Amino acid sequence: xxxxxxxxxxxxxxxxxxxxxxxxxxxxxxxxxxxxxxxxxxxxxxxxxxxxxxxxxxxxxxxxxxxxxxxxxxxxxxxxxxxxxxxxxxxxxxxxxxxxxxxxxxxxxxxxxxxxxxxxxxxxxxxxxxxxxxxxxxxxxxxxxxxxxxxxxxxxxxxxxxxxxxxxxxxxxxxxxxxxxxxxxxxxxxxxxxxxxxxxxxxxxxxxxxxxxxxxxxxxxxxxxxxxxxxxxxxxxxxxxxxxxxxxxxxxxxxxxxxxxxxxxxxxxxxxxxxxxxxxxxxxxxxxxxxxxxxxxxxxxxxxxxxxxxxxxxxxxxxxxxxxxxxxxxxxxxxxxxxxxxxxxxxxxxxxxxxxxxxxxxxxxxxxxxxxxxxxxxxxxxxxxxxxxxxxxxxxxxxxxxxxxxxxxxxxxxxxxxxxxxxxxxxxxxxxxxxxxxxxxxxxxxxxxxxxxxxxxxxxxxxxxxxxxxxxxxxxxxxxxxxxxxxxxxxxxxxxx
Numbered sequence: 001x002x003x004x005x006x007x008x009x010x011x012x013x014x015x016x017x018x019x020x021x022x023x024x025x026x027x028x029x030x031x032x033x034x035x036x037x038x039x040x041x042x043x044x045x046x047x048x049x050x051x052x053x054x055x056x057x058x059x060x061x062x063x064x065x066x067x068x069x070x071x072x073x074x075x076x077x078x079x080x081x082x083x084x085x086x087x088x089x090x091x092x093x094x095x096x097x098x099x100x101x102x103x104x105x106x107x108x109x110x111x112x113x114x115x116x117x118x119x120x121x122x123x124x125x126x127x128x129x130x131x132x133x134x135x136x137x138x139x140x141x142x143x144x145x146x147x148x149x150x151x152x153x154x155x156x157x158x159x160x161x162x163x164x165x166x167x168x169x170x171x172x173x174x175x176x177x178x179x180x181x182x183x184x185x186x187x188x189x190x191x192x193x194x195x196x197x198x199x200x201x202x203x204x205x206x207x208x209x210x211x212x213x214x215x216x217x218x219x220x221x222x223x224x225x226x227x228x229x230x231x232x233x234x235x236x237x238x239x240x241x242x243x244x245x246x247x248x249x250x251x252x253x254x255x256x257x258x259x260x261x262x263x264x265x266x267x268x269x270x271x272x273x274x275x276x277x278x279x280x281x282x283x284x285x286x287x288x289x290x291x292x293x294x295x296x297x298x299x300x301x302x303x304x305x306x307x308x309x310x311x312x313x314x315x316x317x318x319x320x321x322x323x324x325x326x327x328x329x330x331x332x333x334x335x336x337x338x339x340x341x342x343x344x345x346x347x348x349x350x351x352x353x354x355x356x357x358x359x360x361x362x363x364x365x366x367x368x369x370x371x372x373x374x375x376x377x378x379x380x381x382x383x384x385x386x387x388x389x390x391x392x393x394x395x396x397x398x399x400x401x402x403x404x405x406x407x408x409x410x411x412x413x414x415x416x417x418x419x420x421x422x423x424x425x426x427x428x429x430x431x432x433x434x435x436x437x438x439x440x441x442x443x444x445x446x447x448x449x450x451x452x453x454x455x456x457x458x459x460x461x462x463x464x465x466x467x468x469x470x471x472x473x474x475x476x477x478x479x480x481x482x483x484x485x486x487x488x489x490x491x492x493x494x495x496x497x
Contacts, residue, residue, distance in 0.1 A: 032057040033194035034493060037103055037251040040197055044091075044102040051087040051102030055080055055146055058104045061497075062148075062195045068176060068496055071189035072106050073152045073167040074117045080104070080148040087144065099278075100198070100258055101144030108187055108201050109150040110157050111242075113137055116147065121155040121164035123359045124352060135228050135266070136200055136242055136259050143258040151186030151199060156349065157240075158364050160210045160435050161419055162186060165361075169415050172214060173494035174461055178412035181211035187245050188215040193497045197246070198255045204240040204341065206408075206438025209450035212245060213407035213463020216491060218252050218480070219245045220449045221442065223471045227259045228266035233348050235267050238445055239340055247491075249451065249481040253277045256473070276474060281481035286320035291396070293405035297330040299436045300426040302410045308454040308462040309406045315486050316404070327403070328396035330440055332385030337443040339374065339382035346371025363418075363431045386443060393444045397469045402479055407450040407463035409437050437465065447473045449480045452490045461492075 032040070032054060043049035059077055066072050087102050112118050112130040114137075119125045133141065141147065152162050152170045162185025163169035170185045172178040173193045180189045184201025188211035191199055201208045203221040212219025224238035244255035260274035292313060295301075316323050345367035353360050353368045397403070409423050420434040421427065428434050441448045446467050453464035466483070468476035 031194070033061045033197075034497075035197070036248050037197040037246055038248075038254055041099065041101065041103055041254075045097060047091070049102075051084040051091075051146060052081065054102050055084040055104050055148065058148070058195060058197075061193070065173075065193045065195060065497060069171045069173050069180075069189050069193060070168055071152055071170050071180075071186040071193065072149050072195060073109060073119075073186065074150040076116055076147070076149050079115075080146050083146045087146065098142060098144030098258075099254065100140060103145045103197055104148050105140060105145045105198050105200070106149040106151045106187075106190060106196055107137055107140075107147060108184055108199075109153045110183070110202060111137060111200065113147065113150065116150065118150065119166050121153045121157070121166060122352075123165050124356050126166045135230055135263055139258050139261075140200070140255075145198070151184070151190055153183045153186060155361050156364060157183040157202065157204070157207060158361070158367065159183065159419060159431055160206055161417070162211070163415075163418075171415055172412050172460075173496055174216065174459060174492075175412065176496070177415060178460065179214065179415045179417070181214035181408070181412065183207040183211075184219065184245060185211045188212055188217050188219065191215070191217045191245060191247050192494055194493070198251060199245045200242060200255070200259065201245050202240055202242045203442070205337070205432055205442055206435045208243050208245060209407050209438050209448060209463065209465060210435065212450040213452075214412045214461060216452045216461035217245060217247050218249055218449065218451055219243070220252050220256065220447070220473070220476070222256065222260070222447050222473050223270065224445055225266065225268040225270045226447075226471070226473060227256075228261070228263035228269040230263075230265040231267055234344065237340075237344055238268065239337070239344055239442065249449075249477055249484050250281060252449070253281060253477050270471065277477070279474075281478050283478045283482065284320065285316075285479065285482060288321050288402070289400045290316055290321045290323045291326040291400035291403045292323050293403070294325050294327050296327065296405060296437055296440060297334075300409060300424040301406060301437075302424055304411050304456045305406050305408065305462055308456060309464055312453045312464055312483075312487065315483060319482050319486065324400075326396075326400060328393045329389075331389065333389040333440045333443040334436060336382040336386035336389065337439050339378055340386070342367050342371035343374055343379060343382075344371070346374070390444050393446065394470060401469060401475065403446075403467040405465050405467070406437055407465040409434055411456050411458075411460045411462060441465070441467050446470060447476050449476050451480050451484055453483075453487065454490045455492065
């Protein structure tokens with residue numbers, strides 16, 4: 001790579017744009033690994049940067065940084081280099097290029113990848129190598145991205161702290177003594193550390209949003225069915241969704257445009273094409289009504305989180321929004337989520353617990369046991385409560401286009417702690433109760449994005465959650481983009497990167 005990758009004029013333009021839009025580029029020159037995915041893809045498309053050069057830069061970054069953070073747990077360097085070589089040859093032949101052509105990606109270790117180890121963070125599957133790709137992997141590959149491996153996740157994705165008995169814990173790149181959140185923790189750390197430009201994740205009770213908040217990147221929980229998944233277990237369940245993560249809102253939109261869209265293998269897939277997420281995100285917000293959180297039904301928040309988030313209210317007012325403190329009636333949302341979550345674990349994990357109890361962590365055993373005790377009446381009551389809560393949110397958002405809150409109730413906590421047991425003096429009753437600020441939104445199926453909004457005095461990232469109307473992902477992306485453009489100082493490259 002002796003030839004310059006970028007002309008001096010382009011380098012100056014990129015640095016100038018970066019200074020205005022995001023402070024992630026190194027001051028001394030354009031660092032490939034901290035270009036936005038959109039910039040990176042543009043340079044590759046214009047033949048100013050090759051897919052192989054892009055991949056080699058990221059592999060060097062992984063070699064340097066990953067031993068410190070343990071985010072990428074399976075690496076297929078040679079396979080990725082061969083794919084990058086073929087991508088460059090195809091481009092040289094004049095082949096049609098996909099929107100992600102040449103961009104490196106690693107998939108969450110809950111997602112099946114043909115020929116690449118997929119462990120689900122479980123000792124039961126520590127040597128599992130699938131023979132097929134998940135739908136989202138198919139789509140991302142067909143769009144030209146280069147898979148270089150898998151990102152860490154807690155066992156079967158349970159909990160919002162990324163650790164397991166197969167690979168160990170993933171550390172926060174902003175403070176190696178802290179957790180990165182989860183369950184898409186490996187993905188968030190890889191993005192924040194410049195080891196990946198884009199990443200996929202999944203979210204039940206905050207698994208895209210929590211790690212994004214803890215690591216200072218962007219994570220988007222989309223509507224159930226927006227990103228299709230093949231039928232398995234209860235294919236009609238809307239508790240867990242897959243979605244995109246990146247360092248910027250534009251890059252999240254780019255990845256979502258590829259991941260989204262209908263598929264006949266998914267019974268709840270939304271029929272709208274992913275191409276709707278490729279437009280101009282700029283929009284006027286003059287007179288748009290925004291509901292600013294109060295206490296989300298009385299859940300506790302760490303004062304350090306509240307301080308950082310509250311300082312950003314004026315940003316939305318500066319955008320022209322009419323911001324009022326208001327909340328929907330959350331009655332039944334959390335209770336219904338708890339019941340349906342346990343029901344889901346009983347359906348998907350009972351056999352693992354029965355056959356390999358000694359290899360399954362205690363929190364999953366607890367979920368399975370309580371799910372197995374549920375009656376038909378319990379399920380019926382949960383569905384009814386959720387329906388009523390959903391409809392109250394719909395009516396609430398007839399007035400307010402957006403609801404805004406902190407993403408998490410706490411800042412990143414000690415990486416040796418499985419989960420917080422107390423917040424602001426309030427004891428947590430379960431291993432997921434500290435995630436209520438995300439869980440309440442998950443229960444109602446609204447699209448919700450976490451964007452960086454600042455740092456604690458200790459330098460730990462804090463995220464802000466923007467919740468949109470039912471299936472209104474584009475609207476959420478637009479406000480998140482406007483906030484991001486207005487707050488460049490809320491993003492910071494970790495010192496280890």
